[in-house]
Amino acid sequence: MQIKNYSAFDIIGPRMIGPSSSHTAGAARLGKVARKIGGKGIQEVTFILYGSFAQTYKGHGTDRALVAGVLGMDPNDENLSKSMEIALRDGLKYQFVLSDDEASHPNTVKIIMINEEGHQSEIVGASIGGGNILVTEINGLAVEFTGEYPTIMIRHMDKPGVVADVTHIMDEFEINIAFMKVFRQRKGEDAFMIIETDNDVPKKVLEKIRGLADEILHVYLVEGL
């Protein structure tokens, strides 16, 4: 891991809803990343909580933060503490399951979502402190990104040339790639490209990547912390 170049706003910040950057702000961010993966119109969501999340989620409002994230709220949204009432109003069903299983990090959650088309998707992630998160699994595929930088996630077919096409677009928009990783299930099958950037990513870039070729299945963006 690189030494982070701490900004003044990493020290005096983030702006957040309390009480805990790891158990509240980080949880909201995990929920928000999940929402991107869940797709349009999430109807049902199950949160499986591990470790410290399972033991102390109530007192820290981890449950409300997770639901708020799935509803699309940021960690500093004033309505975060009312997320459950909002979910009820908007017809989002949620449940919490506590697991005794060991997770690799104490603050881990698995988020399983069913959207309006009946499509099920899931992510696994951990809140690793200071509001920072680490996403470790998307739809059963092992990945790794922190959400600290603006992050583009691309689900694509594992075919030659796809990576080059995408990085070409990044170049065209002068977006500097800080970190990039490619993950796949099996040769020639489903793959994920995770690109963490130094610059904000305009919508246009996502549209252009989406329009590249049939090999691109989905493009998601997670804004930086």
Added chain:
Amino acid sequence: MNKDFMNGNDLLGRCRGEAKKIWEVMIEREIYISGKSKEEIMGYMKGNLEIMKSAIKRGLQEDIKSVSGLVGGDAKRLRKYYETNKTLAGEQMNKAVASAMAVLEVNASMGQIVAAPTAGSSGILPGVLISAGQDFNLDDEQIVQGLFTAAAIGYIITRNATVAGAEGGCQAETGAAAAMAAAALVEMMGGTPEQALHGASMTIKNILGLVCDPIAGLVEAPCVKRNAIGAANAYISADMALAGIQSIIPFDEVVDAMYKVGKSIPCALRETALGGLAATPTGKKIQEKIFGSKTQN
């Protein structure tokens, strides 16, 4: 030109060489690493200040209750007391302390705060800076400058040690916040960068070894009161520094000592709720009451 600095010594070198205050050097560093304009950076910090102010206002005026019900209302209680009584520590000190508690109570009730440097220590810096600003008629611009002085200290501690209670105990978390606040106060009151670092050093030395033992593992108790003492610590250390009192051990060595002490604090006393106040009969009873039955929604 590289505008970064690695430690207190580096920072003082820059301040001396260019005849600048810590806050100026920190803003230059921020421009350098972010590529953003000074106006943008100052504007964002001003936004943080506004959130801090409204958290203090809420905590001092409203009836706050935390998620678990364990804390809330003490900031308001203290405000009423200093407004109507002659106090031992004086109104200025009590106002800073009550303001720090106010922010932590708002935090514990799922209100909006700015982590400074963490959520659990988010009361000290706003409590101290905003109260001092009122008592000495400082404008927002000067308080924002103070926030950058504080950010410089926090950055050095984060880079060379830790500000996480789970890693270094409460000395690291509220200790860092109080050191940041002390340095900011010194510069806001016209002290030199050297004096600011002496203030920060003394602050950390005063609470070296303080453990992190939250009841039921929640950011509530003793966190609210640890923020209170952090605010008082910052005031006292800043006054000592402004009087010309020096820390015998230089800032960078104090930070290093704090880090080493933190590493030798047993795990039970680093935010695990397994030791200290959390492990007292009353602490355990409260934990059982809050988390006793593992229910599902």
